[in-house]
Amino acid sequence: MHFWSSFLDILWWSLTVFVFIAYLMALFSIISDLFRDRELNGWAKAVWLVFLVFLPFLTALVYLIARGKGMGERSQQQAAAAQTAAEDYIRSVSGTAASPVEEIERAQQLRAAGAISDAEFESLKQAALAKAKA
Numbered sequence: 001m002h003f004w005s006s007f008l009d010i011l012w013w014s015l016t017v018f019v020f021i022a023y024l025m026a027l028f029s030i031i032s033d034l035f036r037d038r039e040l041n042g043w044a045k046a047v048w049l050v051f052l053v054f055l056p057f058l059t060a061l062v063y064l065i066a067r068g069k070g071m072g073e074r075s076q077q078q079a080a081a082a083q084t085a086a087e088d089y090i091r092s093v094s095g096t097a098a099s100p101v102e103e104i105e106r107a108q109q110l111r112a113a114g115a116i117s118d119a120e121f122e123s124l125k126q127a128a129l130a131k132a133k134a
Helices: 007-036 042-054 056-093 100-113 118-133
Strands: none
Touching (some): 042 056
């Protein structure tokens, strides 16, 4: 008898693979939620992990039923924190327009450090003043 002998075998194999992948995703979600939860102490986390190892399906179901609401809330909080961090980073590295005074001060610092010549300083100064007038 071949593994792929009938359509039902293929359907059963596909269903089995789908359920296994869904279980793995749920398991990783549960484990990441355990470590994300700051209210749960270390012993409780250890007990949940031990039960996940020895009674995986039952423990996963119990965890999802008992702590599913908090799991969703913690996931939303983490997503919001990641979004805020990304927005803050983008703001920090974006090319915000400096005022002409700040540009001239930066040019003076570069001239004092010897990075630019007096002619380059005057050029940067004129460009900053031209922006201010525009």
